[in-house]
Amino acid sequence: MVETAEYTVIRKKDEFEIRKYPKMLVATVRSGADSRFNHLFRYISGENKSKTKISMTSPVITSEEIPMTAPVISSGETMSFVVPSKYNIETVPTPSDSRVIIEESPERFIATVRFRGFAWKDEVEKQKKKLYAWLEAENISATSAPFLMQYNPPFLPGFMRRNEIGIEIEYEG
Incomplete structure (x- = not known):
């Protein structure tokens, strides 16, 4: 079993999460x-x-x-x-x-949006826009550029893949 970076989910809404990472x-x-x-x-x-x-x-x-x-x-x-x-x-x-x-x-707070499939450039850009729109709607300020997090080996079929766009945020939690 592959170790996954530890985090605590502070808030969840649909495919969006706010996490605290040590x-x-x-x-x-x-x-x-x-x-x-x-x-x-x-x-x-x-x-x-x-x-x-x-x-x-x-x-x-x-x-x-x-x-x-x-x-x-x-x-x-x-x-x-x-x-x-x-x-x-x-x-x-x-x-x-x-x-x-x-x-x-x-230690930091990160907002994420999760998506399945292959992390092609167009899909990554679409998910970044989705995350920015959610942050704006929630009145949360980003403090970094977005980044891609991929959790699976390259041979896994797209429908089984877990990908996320993350961005550091200002958050009082």
């Missing part, structure tokens, strides 16, 4: 290339300084990074694997690939 570790690669997954997979497969195999977790988190400069010459995406909860910042295996960065994500 602080957690993530292994992240920032790159415009399609090799982000491969770098992370090699890291958890034992290509780290202690040669430790690390269990796969879910979700795999993908977000677009757009530089806040003009003109925008390039943008890239980040991909992150949640590090299993048995590790902390002192015990997590050190990456041997400098492109893999271990980061501590702080």
Whole structure:
């Protein structure tokens, strides 16, 4: 069984949720290339300084990074694997690939919208708009750009897949 990032549901309405996530570790690669997954997979497969195999977790988190400069010459995406909860910042295996960065994500509130199927670009954009519309209707302010969370292996049929768009929010909970 794959460990899933821990969270508490604060509020639920239809396919929307407001969640509180505790602080957690993530292994992240920032790159415009399609090799982000491969770098992370090699890291958890034992290509780290202690040669430790690390269990796969879910979700795999993908977000677009757009530089806040003009003109925008390039943008890239980040991909992150949640590090299993048995590790902390002192015990997590050190990456041997400098492109893999271990980061501590702080405790935070995240609004999500869940959808099934494949996370094609058009569907992801549609779900982002849906989440933004719900946040506006609920008078909730976003504090980050949206990100995609995918929970299933690539071979799972689309109708069985769990995907979510998440966005950090200001929330008094």
